[in-house]
Amino acid sequence: MRFLRPQLACLLMMLSPGVSFAADWPMFRGPNGRSVADTQTVPTEWSVTEGTNIAWQADLPGRGVSSPIVVGERLFLTASSGPNRNRLHVLAFDTTSGKKLWHRQMWATGRTLCHETSAVAAPTPASDGSRVFAYFSSNDLVAFDLDGNLLWMRGLALDFPGAGNDIGLSSSPVVVDDVVVIQSEAQGNSFVAAIDATDGSTRWSLKRPEAPSWSSPIVYDGEQEGKAVQNVVLQSSGNLSAHRLVDGKELWSLELACDTIPSPVFDKILYVAAGGLLALDVNNKPLDDALVWQESKLKAGSPSPVILGDEIFVINSGGVLTCGSLEAKRVVWRQRLGGHFWATPVVVGNYLYCFNSSGKCFVVERGEKGKLISEMEFGEDILASPAVANDAMFVRSHQHLWKIAN
Amino acid sequence: MTYRLIVLFSLGILTSAWTSNFAYAANDFSTALQSLQAVEPGTTSQAEIRGSWEVVAQGSAAQLTEILAAMRDTGPLAENWLRAAVDTIAERELQQSGKLPVKALEGFVLNTDQPPRARRTAYEWLTQVDTTASTRLLPKMLDDASLELRYDAVARLLSQIENASEETAKKTIYQQALAAARARDQMTLCIDQLEKLGAAPNLEKYFGYVTHWQVIGPFDNTAGVGISNVYPPEENLEFEKEQEGKSGAVAWQAYQPTADDLDDVGRVDLNSVVKEEKGVAAYAAATVVLASDQEVECRYETVNATELWVNGEQLASDDIYHSGGEFDQYVVPVKLKRGENTILLKICQNEQTETWARPWNFRLRITDGLGAGVKYDYASGE
Numbered sequence: 038m039r040f041l042r043p044q045l046a047c048l049l050m051m052l053s054p055g056v057s058f059a060a061d062w063p064m065f066r067g068p069n070g071r072s073v074a075d076t077q078t079v080p081t082e083w084s085v086t087e088g089t090n091i092a093w094q095a096d097l098p099g100r101g102v103s104s105p106i107v108v109g110e111r112l113f114l115t116a117s118s119g120p121n122r123n124r125l126h127v128l129a130f131d132t133t134s135g136k137k138l139w140h141r142q143m144w145a146t147g148r149t150l151c152h153e154t155s156a157v158a159a160p161t162p163a164s165d166g167s168r169v170f171a172y173f174s175s176n177d178l179v180a181f182d183l184d185g186n187l188l189w190m191r192g193l194a195l196d197f198p199g200a201g202n203d204i205g206l207s208s209s210p211v212v213v214d215d216v217v218v219i220q221s222e223a224q225g226n227s228f229v230a231a232i233d234a235t236d237g238s239t240r241w242s243l244k245r246p247e248a249p250s251w252s253s254p255i256v257y258d259g260e261q262e263g264k265a266v267q268n269v270v271l272q273s274s275g276n277l278s279a280h281r282l283v284d285g286k287e288l289w290s291l292e293l294a295c296d297t298i299p300s301p302v303f304d305k306i307l308y309v310a311a312g313g314l315l316a317l318d319v320n321n322k323p324l325d326d327a328l329v330w331q332e333s334k335l336k337a338g339s340p341s342p343v344i345l346g347d348e349i350f351v352i353n354s355g356g357v358l359t360c361g362s363l364e365a366k367r368v369v370w371r372q373r374l375g376g377h378f379w380a381t382p383v384v385v386g387n388y389l390y391c392f393n394s395s396g397k398c399f400v401v402e403r404g405e406k407g408k409l410i411s412e413m414e415f416g417e418d419i420l421a422s423p424a425v426a427n428d429a430m431f432v433r434s435h436q437h438l439w440k441i442a443n
Numbered sequence: 444m445t446y447r448l449i450v451l452f453s454l455g456i457l458t459s460a461w462t463s464n465f466a467y468a469a470n471d472f473s474t475a476l477q478s479l480q481a482v483e484p485g486t487t488s489q490a491e492i493r494g495s496w497e498v499v500a501q502g503s504a505a506q507l508t509e510i511l512a513a514m515r516d517t518g519p520l521a522e523n524w525l526r527a528a529v530d531t532i533a534e535r536e537l538q539q540s541g542k543l544p545v546k547a548l549e550g551f552v553l554n555t556d557q558p559p560r561a562r563r564t565a566y567e568w569l570t571q572v573d574t575t576a577s578t579r580l581l582p583k584m585l586d587d588a589s590l591e592l593r594y595d596a597v598a599r600l601l602s603q604i605e606n607a608s609e610e611t612a613k614k615t616i617y618q619q620a621l622a623a624a625r626a627r628d629q630m631t632l633c634i635d636q637l638e639k640l641g642a643a644p645n646l647e648k649y650f651g652y653v654t655h656w657q658v659i660g661p662f663d664n665t666a667g668v669g670i671s672n673v674y675p676p677e678e679n680l681e682f683e684k685e686q687e688g689k690s691g692a693v694a695w696q697a698y699q700p701t702a703d704d705l706d707d708v709g710r711v712d713l714n715s716v717v718k719e720e721k722g723v724a725a726y727a728a729a730t731v732v733l734a735s736d737q738e739v740e741c742r743y744e745t746v747n748a749t750e751l752w753v754n755g756e757q758l759a760s761d762d763i764y765h766s767g768g769e770f771d772q773y774v775v776p777v778k779l780k781r782g783e784n785t786i787l788l789k790i791c792q793n794e795q796t797e798t799w800a801r802p803w804n805f806r807l808r809i810t811d812g813l814g815a816g817v818k819y820d821y822a823s824g825e
Contacts, residue, residue, distance in 0.1 A: 119591065119594075120590070120594055120626030120627065120628060120629070121590075121626070124591075141530065142526075142530070143526060143527065144519065144522060144523060144560065146519040146520055146523070150767055150769050151767075152767065186531075187527045187531070189489055189492070190523055190524065190527070191484075191520075192484060192519060195483075195484040195519070195520060196484045202766055202767070203763070203766050203767030203768070203769065203772060204766055204767040205767075223766065224762065224763045224764065224766055225761070225762065225763055233489075236489040236490055236493065237489040237493075238488070238489045238490075249766065
């Protein structure tokens with residue numbers, strides 16, 4: 038692995054998590070993109086057919102593999118429909134009753150081809166607590182307030198001609214400090230753009246490697262010359278880099294063969310799926326010396342790694358869930374679940390909820406051995422990662438949205 | 444008399460003030476509507492777009508059809524802004540009064556001079572308040588210019604299969620639906636069913652797939668240079684002449700794909716026609732003859748990088764490899780002339796060695812603007 042010199046001579050970054058909404062699930066993988074709701078409780082068993090612990094179920098107007106997000110008592114979701122997949126939907130539901138609060142539609146302005154298992158509604162929306170930013174594989178980006186009033190919309194495929202991926206894009210946006218970061222990487226026109234959350238104008242954009250990547254950007258707090266700065270991490274097939282959120286200026290860059298589907302995770306250390314797991318202490322060490330752990334046995338499939346405290350969880354392409362100890366730097370246990378997984382698992386309380394693409398959920402107890410507690414079937418394909426908020430878990434298929442709660 | 448004059452004079456002042464306010468507001472609305480119509484990426488600031496949209500979205504239900512009509516000849520972004528304004532007004536009106544101007548909306552839907560997406564939007568709002576509208580309107584929309592309305596019309600026709608007990612009746616319904624369908628799933632359904640009923644259509648003719656090709660290759664595409672390199676076929680189509688290929692002389696060869704199943708009709712497999720090799724490019728040329736000038740679309744699918752020329756003019760270039768391939772993946776509008784027209788496609792295979800990177804093929808069809816195969820002949824001798 039070769040390391041390039043960082044752009045700046047001195048690079049000191051302070052460890053701290055990003056923006057956090059305690060009871061909300063405001064983006065892909067929830068608060069700080071960690072897929073952790075360890076202070077909450079949801080049932081470990083339910084039945085869709087019998088309605089046990091299913092608070093409500095709602096019909097959806099189109100396909101989607103995007104995750105729901107939750108802000109307060111509202112859930113937001115995207116879908117796509119039509120024979121050409123070019124009808125885009127943004128919906129809001131009341132989390133208590135399941136009632137649809139509003140439904141907005143528009144036509145895609147970019148390419149709408151995608152893999153048959155996916156959808157144009159693949160990226161998960163993001164919220165800053167007062168606005169919802171919905172992004173689609175067609176490179177359409179639209180902003181609403183929480184009541185569904187349109188704020189602005191962008192057809193980024195029109196601004197970046199040739200952008201798009203006929204297998205589909207799925208990188209989810211992240212919003213921090215009034216900036217929405219969009220990563221759109223594929224053969225052809227490939228870019229990252231920082232969009233002003235207030236009016237939809239472009240703050241900055243960068244050309245990106247012309248190769249497909251479906252991983253999502255993350256933002257973490259750093260420090261530069263004594264000042265707190267927000268940094269965006271971008272993961273591509275041959276490169277990992279960090280950029281200042283405020284202006285896109287590159288802070289550091291590594292030539293690195295990264296996986297192109299699972300997304301990075303930051304928890305004091307930057308964890309990246311790259312043919313196994315790489316742990317990089319980019320805050321406290323010079324870049325040349327940032328590697329603190331490399332473990333090929335923690336190879337992620339499509340789901341992103343999940344980290345809580347000392348534990349790291351990955352699901353590989355064979356459907357095997359592996360738990361590692363970050364401190365001991367070793368694999369602790371493995372649990373064969375079965376099936377193929379797209380959804381990133383979520384930690385809720387003492388349990389890990391893992392959804393395979395056939396619609397089976399495996400509930401695994403955390404701890405020394407990783408005990409399989411229960412298995413539940415949804416009867417429909419589940420490719421989207423769940424959302425957890427207010428002691429409830431929200432799961433979507435192409436056809437339905439469920440609230441799982443006691 | 445004096446009193447009357449005072450009253451009339453006062454009324455005149457008030458009317459003038461009211462009229463001028465109304466004229467001012469109307470000018471604001473018209474100006475804002477025109478601004479929204481003109482929205483193009485990079486030409487209008489987001490703040491200006493938002494300002495115009497806010498004015499239009501404050502319009503009344505009586506202005507819905509005016510906003511819908513403004514979708515004519517607009518860009519895709521403008522269409523969405525206008526639609527959002529329509530949705531906002533209609534939703535507000537429904538919440539406040541429970542009504543919409545159904546007569547105006549229906550008239551708009553039925554007016555085929557209006558933009559297709561605008562008519563579809565009007566239809567969606569109409570059907571929210573008039574549950575009989577779909578039953579009344581859809582039967583007339585099998586040949587509609589709005590693909591979304593047409594799709595629903597075909598779906599409604601297909602739903603009548605349940606009531607058809609005789610094979611003849613079923614065949615008629617599927618044939619009628621197939622003639623109207625432009626969406627892949629509906630076309631596939633009808634074709635499958637007609638095949639079972641022993642009435643399979645000629646897929647080549649139905650879709651408009653080009654099946655008379657001249658093919659030459661391989662030329663060099665090492666490290667992807669093929670897409671930008673200019674090889675002789677791009678400069679001159681001399682079918683009798685050999686050219687210098689990647690590894691020696693290459694010659695044009697006539698090729699007519701014979702597959703007649705839905706997945707492969709019209710498909711030219713270059714691994715078979717040229718030879719299976721990595722880092723190569725090939726050209727496929729066809730000469731089609733039209734009875735009159737026609738605006739058409741060249742629709743093609745491939746997992747390889749391609750460039751398209753029609754009558755010597757380059758119309759498309761897509762340097763994309765093994766990133767999905769699907770029916771009508773690329774759609775290129777083109778004006779064909781009466782008589783002979785030459786289509787030239789360059790198809791490049793890269794050097795990825797994975798099994799999924801093996802395919803090197805394409806198929807191309809010529810359609811009208813809605814996706815129906817057009818009629819054409821091939822130049823004599825082909």
